[in-house]
Amino acid sequence: MTGTGSTRADGVYQRLRRDILGGRLVPGARLKFPDLTRRYETSVGAAREALTRLVADGFVRTQSNQGFSVMPLSHEDLAELTYARLEIESLVLRLSVRDGDLAWEAAAVAAHHLLTRTPFLAQDDASHPTDAWSSAHAAFHSGLLAGCRNHRLLATATGLREEAELYLQWSVSFGREPDRDLAGEHQALLDAAMARDADRAAELLRDHIAHTAQLLISVATDEPNNASQTPLPHP
Amino acid sequence: MTGTGSTRADGVYQRLRRDILGGRLVPGARLKFPDLTRRYETSVGAAREALTRLVADGFVRTQSNQGFSVMPLSHEDLAELTYARLEIESLVLRLSVRDGDLAWEAAAVAAHHLLTRTPFLAQDDASHPTDAWSSAHAAFHSGLLAGCRNHRLLATATGLREEAELYLQWSVSFGREPDRDLAGEHQALLDAAMARDADRAAELLRDHIAHTAQLLISVATDEPNNASQTPLPHP
DNA sequence: TGTCAATTAACTTTCGAATCTTATGCTCTT
DNA sequence: AAGAGCATAAGATTCGAAAGTTAATTGACA
Numbered sequence: 001m002t003g004t005g006s007t008r009a010d011g012v013y014q015r016l017r018r019d020i021l022g023g024r025l026v027p028g029a030r031l032k033f034p035d036l037t038r039r040y041e042t043s044v045g046a047a048r049e050a051l052t053r054l055v056a057d058g059f060v061r062t063q064s065n066q067g068f069s070v071m072p073l074s075h076e077d078l079a080e081l082t083y084a085r086l087e088i089e090s091l092v093l094r095l096s097v098r099d100g101d102l103a104w105e106a107a108a109v110a111a112h113h114l115l116t117r118t119p120f121l122a123q124d125d126a127s128h129p130t131d132a133w134s135s136a137h138a139a140f141h142s143g144l145l146a147g148c149r150n151h152r153l154l155a156t157a158t159g160l161r162e163e164a165e166l167y168l169q170w171s172v173s174f175g176r177e178p179d180r181d182l183a184g185e186h187q188a189l190l191d192a193a194m195a196r197d198a199d200r201a202a203e204l205l206r207d208h209i210a211h212t213a214q215l216l217i218s219v220a221t222d223e224p225n226n227a228s229q230t231p232l233p234h235p
Numbered sequence: 236m237t238g239t240g241s242t243r244a245d246g247v248y249q250r251l252r253r254d255i256l257g258g259r260l261v262p263g264a265r266l267k268f269p270d271l272t273r274r275y276e277t278s279v280g281a282a283r284e285a286l287t288r289l290v291a292d293g294f295v296r297t298q299s300n301q302g303f304s305v306m307p308l309s310h311e312d313l314a315e316l317t318y319a320r321l322e323i324e325s326l327v328l329r330l331s332v333r334d335g336d337l338a339w340e341a342a343a344v345a346a347h348h349l350l351t352r353t354p355f356l357a358q359d360d361a362s363h364p365t366d367a368w369s370s371a372h373a374a375f376h377s378g379l380l381a382g383c384r385n386h387r388l389l390a391t392a393t394g395l396r397e398e399a400e401l402y403l404q405w406s407v408s409f410g411r412e413p414d415r416d417l418a419g420e421h422q423a424l425l426d427a428a429m430a431r432d433a434d435r436a437a438e439l440l441r442d443h444i445a446h447t448a449q450l451l452i453s454v455a456t457d458e459p460n461n462a463s464q465t466p467l468p469h470p
Numbered sequence: 471t472g473t474c475a476a477t478t479a480a481c482t483t484t485c486g487a488a489t490c491t492t493a494t495g496c497t498c499t500t
Numbered sequence: 501a502a503g504a505g506c507a508t509a510a511g512a513t514t515c516g517a518a519a520g521t522t523a524a525t526t527g528a529c530a
Contacts (some may be wrong), residue, residue: 006299008484032511043485045280048513049287056291064241065491067512084387087326152319156391243514267481278515283483300521302482 012040013050020059020070021162022131023169028072031060058163071166075217078167082213085160089209090202092148092157097198100147105194111136111143112190116183138165140186144193144205171216180211247275248285255294255305256397257366258404263307266295293398306401310452313402317448320395324444325437327383327392332433335382340429346371346378347425351418373400375421379428379440406451415446 016036019025036047051068054060062068096104118136120129129137141161148154185208192201251271254260271282286303289295297303331339353371355364364372376396383389420443427436 007482010299033513034511037486044513045484045486048284049483052284052287053291056288064245065512066493080385080387083385084391087388088323088391091322150315150318152315152395153322156319156323160387242512268483269481272516279483280514280516284513300482 008042009046009049012042012046013053015040016050016054017057017059020054021165021169025070027070027166027170029070031068031070033067057159059166073167073170078213078216081160081164081167082209085157085164085209086206088153088160089145089157090206092145092150092153093193093205094198094202095150095153096145096147097193097196097201099149100193104143104147107146108140108143108190108193111140112186115140115186120182134165134168144189144201167216168212171219180215185211243277244281244284247277247281248288250275251285251289252292252294255289256400256404260305262305262401262405264305266303266305268302292394294401308402308405313448313451316395316399316402317444320392320399320444321441323388323395324380324392325441327380327385327388328428328440329433329437330385330388331380331382332428332431332436334384335428339378339382342381343375343378343425343428346375347421350375350421355417369400369403379424379436402451403447406454415450420446 016025025031031051033044033047036042037044040047051060051062055062055068059071060068061071100108115133115136118130118133120133122128122130138161142158145154145157148157185204189201189204189208192204251260260266266286268279268282271277271286272279275282286295286297290297290303294306295303296306335343350368350371353365353368355368357363357365373396377393380389380392383392420439424436424439424443427439
């Protein structure tokens with residue numbers, strides 16, 4: 001009843017997911033059942049199922065008899081993730097541009113319009129983009145890919161994008177470098193897609209992804225925020 | 236104690252997986268807990284965790300409050316799976332050929348040798364390839380890709396291959412058409428890879444995958460073996 | 471005979487105490 | 501002091517009965 005999903009474990013899954021993506025659970029932090037059951041007011045079983053699903057999504061890792069912890073971040077993994085996204089997202093965008101129908105076009109234009117009208121930085125906290133902007137941004141990119149008819153490729157691309165959001169969350173000073181025209185990049189991307197220019201759209205997307213990753217790497221400390229060494233302050 | 240894995244749920248997961256891939260559990264068949272706990276001599280909880288993981292792998296599907304069932308097969312899904320494999324496996328093979336080291340070469344040659352010396356058809360049952368051949372075949376392809384340094388792309392490609400095995404299992408008269416030189420295709424693939432000719436290797440792999448899929452489609456009945464319409468004979 | 475509500479049956483989901491595994495701290499020996 | 505062995509604690513995994521949900525059956529009524 002208290003859960004937000006249709007089934008109890010569903011609700012815990014979604015809340016855990018949001019807490020990880022929202023940075024409330026630090027990469028590397030252990031996820032102990034005593035804590036989890038208290039925090040989410042649920043049973044061991046439900047928490048366990050939620051965690052098992054998050055492992056499949058790549059947000060949590062687990063080892064036999066050693067429990068679960070939030071997936072840690074690393075430069076090496078960011079590099080691999082970025083390359084995988086370059087290849088797969090550009091492929092899926094090509095297919096989307098080729099096969100997307102009119103409804104897809106309309107949804108993409110709408111998502112872009114929403115994105116342009118959503119404020120990038122909050123007035124009180126200029127270090128992170130706003131939650132509203134982040135979700136509009138995700139919706140725009142997701143909408144661009146959604147024309148792809150191949151469910152499997154689409155799901156793969158979407159999964160990679162979601163994993164990448166973790167890195168965005170933990171790059172504290174993201175979005176303040178003045179020499180980047182994010183809005184322009186998005187506009188160009190949309191234009192190419194609507195003009196059905198698959199090659200150009202794919203190329204723009206590759207640049208967009210590579211540029212963002214470049215930024216994260218240059219901004220990040222040597223070992224990104226990662227609680228695996230300092231598990232918890234013990235009393 | 237009775238399980239084959241390190242943890243109880245692990246064991247059930249692996250046995251269920253084998254039973255699905257081995258065709259002992261029919262695509263579309265419902266997986267009820269009363270049956271499962273009897274068959275695998277385990278508890279509801281362990282079975283549930285195993286099933287949750289299989290859902291992530293794409294071997295099982297689930298709906299809220301309606302339990303689990305073996306993933307059903309369809310022509311449409313086979314077409315999507317095949318296209319995804321064409322694109323992603325050829326990409327990963329390119330990377331593997333580019334980046335694979337000497338150990339990778341040695342393993343690939345070894346796997347190929349094993350494959351050539353493993354009998355294709357059993358003497359008593361000429362309708363399916365032997366289990367030994369199937370696993371040698373999987374090991375050869377897996378070995379070819381293993382040079383890829385990008386764990387994420389490699390895992391994606393491997394996952395797609397494994398899903399495709401399901402379709403092979405259910406194409407009853409696979410492998411009897413005389414006009415195909417499987418051994419030759421494998422040899423050419425290995426040669427191109429060892430010669431570090433990424434373009435040629437990728438092209439050969441695409442042909443190999445497409446050829447196999449073509450065969451499955453032409454051989455399969457309109458609606459492949461699928462128990463979703465005829466769940467179980469009820470008494 | 472066909473439709474609909476109520477009842478029953480079958481199954482899925484949930485729970486939390488019992489069991490087992492791993493980690494931690496302590497003591498004793500070399 | 502360093503290390504091995506033991507005792508204790510913390511936490512992960514497992515179990516199966518209770519609660520909740522969906523599907524099937526029955527029976528009443530038009």
